[in-house]
Amino acid sequence: MADLAxxxxxxxxxGRALTATETTRSVPYLKDASAKVRKYTRQxxxxxxxxxxRLRPIGTRLRLPQRPVTAxxxxxxxxWAGIPDLVLPAGFWGWDGIDVIELSPFDSGLWINxxxxxxxxxxxxxxxxxxxxxxDTVPDDVIAVVCGMVxxxxxxxxxxxxxxxxxVGQYSYGMQQGGGGTPGATVRLTExxxxxxxxxxYGPRKSGTIQVRL
Numbered sequence: 135m136a137d138l139a140x141x142x143x144x145x146x147x148x149g150r151a152l153t154a155t156e157t158t159r160s161v162p163y164l165k166d167a168s169a170k171v172r173k174y175t176r177q178x179x180x181x182x183x184x185x186x187x188r189l190r191p192i193g194t195r196l197r198l199p200q201r202p203v204t205a206x207x208x209x210x211x212x213x214w215a216g217i218p219d220l221v222l223p224a225g226f227w228g229w230d231g232i233d234v235i236e237l238s239p240f241d242s243g244l245w246i247n248x249x250x251x252x253x254x255x256x257x258x259x260x261x262x263x264x265x266x267x268x269x270d271t272v273p274d275d276v277i278a279v280v281c282g283m284v285x286x287x288x289x290x291x292x293x294x295x296x297x298x299x300x301x302v303g304q305y306s307y308g309m310q311q312g313g314g315g316t317p318g319a320t321v322r323l324t325e326x327x328x329x330x331x332x333x334x335x336y337g338p339r340k341s342g343t344i345q346v347r348l
Contacts, residue, residue, distance in 0.1 A: 138168040138179055138272050139280040144288070147281050156288050163321050167283040170323045171276060175336045177201065179276055181268035188212070188262050196235040200267040203233050207264040214258035235263065275334035283321045290319075 141160050145152050152160060172178060178200060184207065189196045196209075206229045211220040226238045331337055 135168075135172075135178065136180060137164040137280075138171060139164055139277045139284070143277055143281050144284060147278075147285060148289075152288075159288060160284060163284040163287055164280065167280045167321045167323075170283070170321065171280055171327075171331070174323055174328060174338065175331055176338055177336060178268060179272050181270050183266045184264055185267060186262055186264050188260060190260055191237060194237045196237065196261060196263060198233045198235065198263065198265055198267070200265075201233055202269065203229075203265055203267050205266040206235060207266065209235060209237075210262040210264075211258035212260040212262055214260075219262075220258075273334070273336075275330065276336065279323075279327050279330050283323060283327060287319060287321055 141152055141157055141164070144156075144160055144164075176199065182200075185200065187199060189198075198206075209222045209227045211217075211222060214220060228236045228238070230236065328337070
């Protein structure tokens with residue numbers, strides 16, 4: 135999966151070109167920062183068509199995990215009423231245009247060529263939803279957070295965490311205990327970063343739907 139920011143984004147925020155060393159170091163840092171942001175937000179931030187996700191509903195609702203949703207292509211009931219896979223006609227589900235699919239009660243009289251089975255009154259337990267989601271470009275707020283995470287490490291005076299100065303010749307260094315000092319060589323998603331993501335609408339949320347492995 136592509137990084138959520140680039141070396142060019144870092145240079146733009148530093149106001150100068152990256153040095154050769156910074157360019158080399160930024161490669162794993164951008165990857166690590168992108169992974170941490172994706173893990174926290176539970177969002178990919180990349181455009182994808184035809185993504186299939188398996189969900190269990192809460193009541194009559196399925197909430198799609200990735201945003202923004204640009205299209206819902208199909209909803210398939212899995213392992214229900216003795217039918218392995220049953221693609222539901224549009225009249226049996228509706229998309230709210232945001233991220234929720236509302237399921238409708240089943241009525242065998244509305245089906246065409248439905249196998250002769252006893253549907254019962256219960257909805258299926260599991261659905262596969264084929265949908266399109268994501269922006270064609272990474273949101274600016276997300277790029278800013280990723281760049282901030284990386285720049286803190288690139289501009290640190292030392293790769294040793296907690297060191298606020300270091301010795302080169304007559305230049306002395308010192309260590310600071312606790313949470314102060316430099317961030318070291320590991321990118322961190324700080325509480326301030328999380329606040330930025332939440333304020334931009336990308337904080338983790340309770341989906342109201344259970345996602346299961348395909």
